[in-house]
Amino acid sequence: MVKRVWVQGPIAIDTVVYLEKFPTPGSFMNSIKTIERTGGTSANVALGLCTTGVETNFVGYLGNDDNGKKLREVLNKSQINSSIITEIDGPTSHALILVDEKAERTIISMTTPYLRELRMDNVPFATPDIVAFILWREEFLGDLQRAEESGCFTVVGASALADAQVKHAHLVLGSVSDIPSSVNPKDHLDRFDAIVLTDGLNGARYYSKEEELHQTAFEVQAVDATGAGDAFICGYLTGLANGLEATKCLLIAAQWAASSVQVNSSIPPAFDLVRKEWGIESAL
Secondary structure (H helix, E strand, O other): OOOOEEEEOOOEEEEEEEOOOOOOOOOOOOOOEEEEEEEOHHHHHHHHHHHHOOOEEEEEEEEOOHHHHHHHHHHHHOOOOEEEEEEEOOOOOEEEEEEOOOOOEEEEEOOOHHHHHOOOOOOOOOOOOEEEEOOOOHHHHHHHHHHHHOOOEEEEOHHHHHOOOOOOEEEEEEEHHHOOOOOOHHHHOOOEEEEEEEOHHHOEEEEEOOOEEEEOOOOOOOOOOOOHHHHHHHHHHHHHHOOOOHHHHHHHHHHHHHHHOOOOOOOOOOHHHHHHHHOOHHHO
């Protein structure tokens, strides 16, 4: 049985500026082009995941401004099953993303502080739902505990590794860039059943008490790496929701990430495109 997924976290407007190279202090330069698009890690994951046929639900917040109206329309037009949105009296989250000609990016987040106040009190958790806290905050501890008590499979972002208040989650899923260099994932397998961390061109590693796996990153012509991590999470959650083993989850995740860096978008490409590129119809 394919599991239902709840994704909680931010949705934002991204302003993306393409440059020949990153600016140095005091410099002046012209951009190659500038675009505005939907962003926010959790929203990107939900918008990608829903294209797989997995029942996807998004829990987030929007400001009562024009950007909030634009993003609400994006959610309404998507294949997301339901969106539980809290409207705040303030601006919608915004991010400035600089991308150079090597497809490397620098992200300046202007996320409003309301993310810390986001709650899932009205979410009807049920076994065997997957509940994903992609961008971890300690304020989500109560929701995490309720999801676990409801028999859900819980997923937390990588920064939860450095949060000793998190006593248990089934899976840590995120990037090594989100944790201090002093943190050794293997030291935390008493709190988490499995840990999956991406590391850019070095691929991704899976840790559990039973095994350690490595998934290489596929070499492709990259134009924008902004959504690679979100696409990886989409792929892994897709495999997880379909009951696949870790090796297949990692493979689909790496394939989706490779597809994502070949397009100018924060939202992962639709899964049908990924299927065709990598021939993974038989994987699910």
